[in-house]
Amino acid sequence: MTTISVSTNGSRRPSPLRPNSSFAFENPIAPVDDAAVHPILHSGRVAVITGAASGIGAAAAVEFAKLGMKVALADVNEDQLRAAGEEVAKVSGDPSNVLVVPTDVSKIEDVVRFRDRVYEAWGEVAVLMNNAGISSKGTSWDGLDAWHKVFDVNLFGVLNVQQTFVQSMIYQENAAAIINTGSKQGITNPPGNAAYNASKAAVKSLTESLAHELREHPAGNNTTAHLFIPGWTWTGLTGAGKGGEKPAGAWTAQETVLYMIDKFREGKFYILVPDNETRKELDQLRIMWTAGDVAEGRPALSRWHKDYKALFEEYIRDGLAQLD
Numbered sequence: 344m345t346t347i348s349v350s351t352n353g354s355r356r357p358s359p360l361r362p363n364s365s366f367a368f369e370n371p372i373a374p375v376d377d378a379a380v381h382p383i384l385h386s387g388r389v390a391v392i393t394g395a396a397s398g399i400g401a402a403a404a405v406e407f408a409k410l411g412m413k414v415a416l417a418d419v420n421e422d423q424l425r426a427a428g429e430e431v432a433k434v435s436g437d438p439s440n441v442l443v444v445p446t447d448v449s450k451i452e453d454v455v456r457f458r459d460r461v462y463e464a465w466g467e468v469a470v471l472m473n474n475a476g477i478s479s480k481g482t483s484w485d486g487l488d489a490w491h492k493v494f495d496v497n498l499f500g501v502l503n504v505q506q507t508f509v510q511s512m513i514y515q516e517n518a519a520a521i522i523n524t525g526s527k528q529g530i531t532n533p534p535g536n537a538a539y540n541a542s543k544a545a546v547k548s549l550t551e552s553l554a555h556e557l558r559e560h561p562a563g564n565n566t567t568a569h570l571f572i573p574g575w576t577w578t579g580l581t582g583a584g585k586g587g588e589k590p591a592g593a594w595t596a597q598e599t600v601l602y603m604i605d606k607f608r609e610g611k612f613y614i615l616v617p618d619n620e621t622r623k624e625l626d627q628l629r630i631m632w633t634a635g636d637v638a639e640g641r642p643a644l645s646r647w648h649k650d651y652k653a654l655f656e657e658y659i660r661d662g663l664a665q666l667d
């Protein structure tokens with residue numbers, strides 16, 4: 344197990360934070376290797392995905408269908424949703440294994456209708472992928488309407504789905520899981536997308552609470568929660584809809600989803616996904632630096648603060664050098 348310790352110099356104390364931990368707590372739903380049959384991602388079981396009309400959600404729908412799962416797709420974009428549903432039906436080979444339900448996740452009545460359709464059709468949910476999301480640019484002191492819109496989808500959309508589905512899922516006989524899509528921006532808070540970052544930070548907090556509550560609930564320990572943290576993925580959200588080629592640094596939605604499935608099978612709660620530009624160790628160092636702002640009393644967002652630029656770069660250089 345590799346650990347990073349940062350050299351002491353006049354400008355900085357060594358960081359007590361390490362990128363890797365040797366502790367591993369058992370997940371109530373045992374991780375499985377590739378050859379084993381996963382109890383949740385299993386042929387005949389049900390995958391429910393929001394934001395399934397495009398990007399990561401659509402790719403997940405295809406990959407779950409390839410595993411022989413029944414797939415319910417929800418999205419606010421009806422035309423694109425139907426097209427995605429047709430694609431999934433082709434992969435599945437059986438159209439009756441695909442349910443397409445136009446749904447605005449920010450509207451609780453839509454979400455309740457979606458849940459009812461899924462349970463009427465198939466009577467259970469194995470994996471609930473809470474993935475619909477929108478982005479916005481702007482500052483913290485303007486664009487109140489945009490802030491409401493982003494929170495209505497990215498936080499309250501996730502919460503609507505969670506509150507509507509989880510009550511039924513925890514009383515099912517078979518193991519089940521909720522995968523909420525967060526973002527690295529909800530952890531490291533880069534400047535420029537204040538509302539998006541805050542909404543994704545809330546999703547992180549919400550999903551951590553959910554994981555704990557499920558663990559403690561007498562009926563909940565057959566159901567797990569997971570925070571899926573995609574890397575840079577070439578989708579509508581990141582400009583793919585406008586045409587053009589995928590940037591070399593980004594992953595395709597399929598690559599991101601296959602990585603997610605792999606880590607989910609290992610039983611991970613935090614599914615932190617790399618891309619072609621950012622390897623896992625760099626993400627780990629950035630996350631620890633962010634936590635260090637609080638623990639070590641640096642200014643907010645010191646990573647982007649001119650007085651800390653050199654120190655941050657040195658921290659990353661030292662950290663990566665020790666891993667190589």
Ligand SMILES: NC(=O)c1ccc[n+]([C@@H]2O[C@H](COP(=O)([O-])OP(=O)(O)OC[C@H]3O[C@@H](n4cnc5c(N)ncnc54)[C@H](O)[C@@H]3O)[C@@H](O)[C@H]2O)c1
Binds near residue numbers: 393419524
């Ligand atoms: N692409 C990336 O690099 C990246 C990185 C980190 C996190 N994410 C997250 O991944 C998730 C999927 O995004 P994507 O990158 O595939 O983008 P995308 O735009 O291709 O997909 C998002 C989907 O959500 C749908 N949606 C938006 N508002 C909705 C609503 N109110 N109700 C239902 N559906 C709604 C959209 O119509 C769209 O189909 C989002 O939560 C996003 O924040 C993406």
